[in-house]
Amino acid sequence: MKNILGISVLNVVSTVPQIIISTTVSSTVTTANTGHNVEDRGDLNFDVFKDDPRNYVLNPKAVGAATKKVSKAVEQAVRDNKLTVTLGGDHSISIGTIHGHARAEPNLCLLWIDAHADINTPLTTPSGNIHGTPLSFLVNQLKDTIPWAALPSFDWLQPCLNITDIAFVGLRDLDPGERYILQKFNITSFSIHEVDRFGIHEVIARSLEAVNPKGDRPIHMSFDIDSVDPAATGATGTPVPGGLTFREGMFIAEHVYRTGLLSALDLVEVNPEVGSRQDKVNTVMTAVEVLTACLGKKREGNLLPGYQLP
Numbered sequence: 189m190k191n192i193l194g195i196s197v198l199n200v201v202s203t204v205p206q207i208i209i210s211t212t213v214s215s216t217v218t219t220a221n222t223g224h225n226v227e228d229r230g231d232l233n234f235d236v237f238k239d240d241p242r243n244y245v246l247n248p249k250a251v252g253a254a255t256k257k258v259s260k261a262v263e264q265a266v267r268d269n270k271l272t273v274t275l276g277g278d279h280s281i282s283i284g285t286i287h288g289h290a291r292a293e294p295n296l297c298l299l300w301i302d303a304h305a306d307i308n309t310p311l312t313t314p315s316g317n318i319h320g321t322p323l324s325f326l327v328n329q330l331k332d333t334i335p336w337a338a339l340p341s342f343d344w345l346q347p348c349l350n351i352t353d354i355a356f357v358g359l360r361d362l363d364p365g366e367r368y369i370l371q372k373f374n375i376t377s378f379s380i381h382e383v384d385r386f387g388i389h390e391v392i393a394r395s396l397e398a399v400n401p402k403g404d405r406p407i408h409m410s411f412d413i414d415s416v417d418p419a420a421t422g423a424t425g426t427p428v429p430g431g432l433t434f435r436e437g438m439f440i441a442e443h444v445y446r447t448g449l450l451s452a453l454d455l456v457e458v459n460p461e462v463g464s465r466q467d468k469v470n471t472v473m474t475a476v477e478v479l480t481a482c483l484g485k486k487r488e489g490n491l492l493p494g495y496q497l498p
């Protein structure tokens with residue numbers, strides 16, 4: 189069981205074109221009355237430089253360098269036996285968070301909560317945006333589909349996931365290459381259709397049953413805020429209608445917390461640079477509520493340690 193008394197919050201701040209700025213919610217976690225002491229390890233800053241023109245993907249040098257830095261920071265935080273929270277920022281940072289987490293916890297399993305599968309390879313991506321490809325860099329079974337020689341800025345990266353370690357929840361916008369990969373490898377995935385059909389409890393329970401049947405593996409949850417419906421998360425880069433309700437997002441967070449196995453959390457794609465003022469307020473509020481629920485805040489209320497009636 190992870191020591192959840194210390195949480196390292198790495199705010200991934202960067203102006204690299206497609207890695208966007210982070211939100212700082214660490215102070216909120218300490219006021220969530222969950223008894224955590226939060227260690228904020230500050231922002232990771234990256235050099236911004238003119239990157240090569242698109243070479244399969246956009247900004248390969250900047251994102252390669254940034255994710256290498258993220259990997260080292262997360263690995264260290266996990267080795268310090270902290271439940272490590274990384275706030276983003278573009279979902280490309282999960283190349284680093286999952287790689288770093290796996291270096292310290294090779295037996296991790298992964299819950300990918302997202303409207304998108306983010307498993308395009310550099311050869312299938314329609315946009316070249318690396319935030320749609322992170323998983324392809326990490327999965328052993330896709331290793332031979334990556335043009336590694338053309339992407340030297342990722343030469344530090346070793347695939348560290350088995351396709352069977354992953355469960356998707358919230359999918360509703362996949363590209364052809366992604367659909368093919370999910371089908372070919374029979375990856376555990378629950379789109380919004382299955383959420384509507386089975387209900388969110390059944391979906392998250394089946395996801396955990398698939399990737400962590402004995403309940404003995406550290407969990408990495410990569411929570412893309414665009415998994416939740418744009419009505420509550422308008423300030424994000426790739427909104428897709430018909431998402432998880434706020435309540436379903438919260439249920440996932442509370443349910444995963446109760447496993448006691450959450451070891452690292454990414455909360456990504458919060459982008460306060462897009463959307464209306466209300467969108468920004470809603471999105472950050474949703475991110476904060478999901479984050480604090482992942483760390484133990486309960487909608488039923490929290491019994492404070494030692495609380496006595498006056």
Ligand SMILES: N[C@@H](CC/C=C/[B-](O)(O)O)C(=O)O
Nearest residue numbers: 279304308315317319320426
């Ligand atoms: N599948 C699209 C959209 C990717 C979305 C990435 B996100 O989930 O991190 O927002 C692409 O590859 O360009």
Ligand SMILES: [Mn+2]
Nearest residue numbers: 278279319425
């Ligand atoms: Mn993005």
Ligand SMILES: [Mn+2]
Nearest residue numbers: 279302306412
């Ligand atoms: Mn994503």
Ligand SMILES: [Mn+2]
Nearest residue numbers: 303304412414
């Ligand atoms: Mn997404």
